[in-house]
Amino acid sequence: MDLFLQQTVNAFALGGTYALLALGLAMVFSTMGLINFAHGELMTIAGYILMACGLAGVPFAFSILLAIAAAVLAAVVMERIAFRPVRNASGATMLVTSFAVSMILQVLFQNFISARSQAVLVPEILSESVRFGGLVIGVNKIAAIATTIVMLIFLDRFMKHHRIGIAMRAAAEDFSVARLMGIRANTVIAGAFALSGFLAGVAAVLWVSQRASVDPLMGFTPVLKAFIAAILGGLGSLRGAVAGGFLLGFIEIYLAAYLPAGMQEFRDPIALCLVVLVLIFRPNGLIPSPALKAEKV
């Protein structure tokens, strides 16, 4: 029983991180119909800021803020330079653009920073663990779960009560009508990118503190997981992204924990088969977006 509870805590921590990542993708997709595959590179940028801060001796708490700020800034700049010019192009064009942005950034990191992994100094406390009865829970797991909860509450309030949040929800439902109501397209889209950068920055801090290093290709795995989670939850739906992230985390952890040893090699394919199985019964995802076919700008 203890073992099961322990694995469940693991699943919550991993699922929470996936949820934050998937939310970042869903945020942008819901407003402009773009799946931003360069989302992972926002995480890499935040990771490099953490690395640089560690080298410069900046306190970790402060470097977290700097890293998140850098991810937000990078997301806004990315929208302005790369995605605004193709905003009215087809979904495929935007998709290819995001791949291009991602690859250009990776090569820039490889050539101007280093092809090799760079160490990030993470406070020792994050490597420690706490005992609750029979459970041993890593401090970084607790941090991941707590951060996810805080972020979800913050986003919920923001989307419900803040002017830009409401505008983003309106735009996600029907962009043309939202514009007729006087909502500025640029503000909404830039806002969506800034928020997705914020989510990427937070996720990056959790991700990097687990691995204590950053490398040019770091963004690939998280964005892939986020993409799967977003599809599983229902593309464009924010609640769906959260549900998809958690479900994916649970599937991965429980498979790793309970598949017999001989089957472990097939863990990833089995996980994806389970995802497909869910999609067979709920083709639009767990919590589909009501505006799945709404026209974009």
Next chain:
Amino acid sequence: MNKLLISTLLASAMALPAAAETLRVGVATAQTGALAPFDTPVIDGIHIAVDEINAAGGIDGKIKIELLEKDVRSDAAQTSIATQELVDEGVSVIVLPCDADPSLAAIGVVTDAQIPAISTCASSPTLPQIGGDYMFANFPGDNVQATVSAKWAYDEGHRSAYIIYSPDTQYTTMPLYFAEVFEKLGGKMLGEDTHTIGQQDFSAIATRIAALDPQPDVIMTSTYEPDFPSMLKALRAAGVESQMIGSDGIDSPTTFSLGAVAEGLVFTTAGHPTEGSELEAFNKKFEEVNGEAPQTVFNAVGYDLVKVLEAAVIAADGSTDANTLRDAIANLENVQGATSTITYKGTNGMPLRSVSLIRVKDGERELIGQPTPDASLIPEPRVQ
């Protein structure tokens, strides 16, 4: 522009009569992609050695080395294409990427063209075995490294072990060799786990190992960064205190900056800069050229590779003919490189080189020893 063109033409015209005095080396390695962290430092080392030799007038004072470099983007198909292009340009030797898998993709091309090929730092003994006469490696083999670490673990009094490996590449299956040697010595394997390369979360595996009773004395893996730090931190956070053993892929500054979790970690690698050693001299030279100390032993491994080529050309009486060079490489003995002496004679292309056993102590590297393993313990290469 015109001036540049004319001077280039002039220079190449002047170079023409001396064409026979040049060793043309085709370099088809990963400058971008997943293998770049390993290939780029090797190439830096290659450049240092080539510049050093050319500045002294060339190999044996007369044969300059010319490098023709292509990026294969860590992709197997691209490695094969780039190798073909280099063959068409008439190179005498080809340098292939660090991992056995892309290097294997070029076997057909180099064998057909009968040009010897050396992988920068692939350590899988299956590479020359599958690759045949024209394929050489440039690193202590996985089976040899695993023998060294298993023997050390057993001699330290460890009697039970657990391995975590990834079936994704030849290299990451090194723990299977470890298990084989450890059992042959009389140790007991408590189990194994697999993971995928690029896996971020090891908490499920860590929890399972933490629940084992009794705990394994040692856990061996050949996972490398960025996965390795995640794995190590997850294991320690779950309360696993077994001795961890790794391999050359974690010979990197990241490992030494992990703090308390990495304390006592032991791994095998290609060399260690002991006082007065060739590696120490190379590291000094590297710092002079690049302004910073090497981050990894892979720089020195690149230097080794050029030293092997130099020795082969000398052994072939200055010939740069591909087939003559192949035979010369295959018969080299005790070539002094930066990390070790290197012998190909009597092997199938997997060189005999020393293995260094390193322990992380107070965040610094500490040499445990550079043992020569007992040949009867070394497992046969296994193809995954």
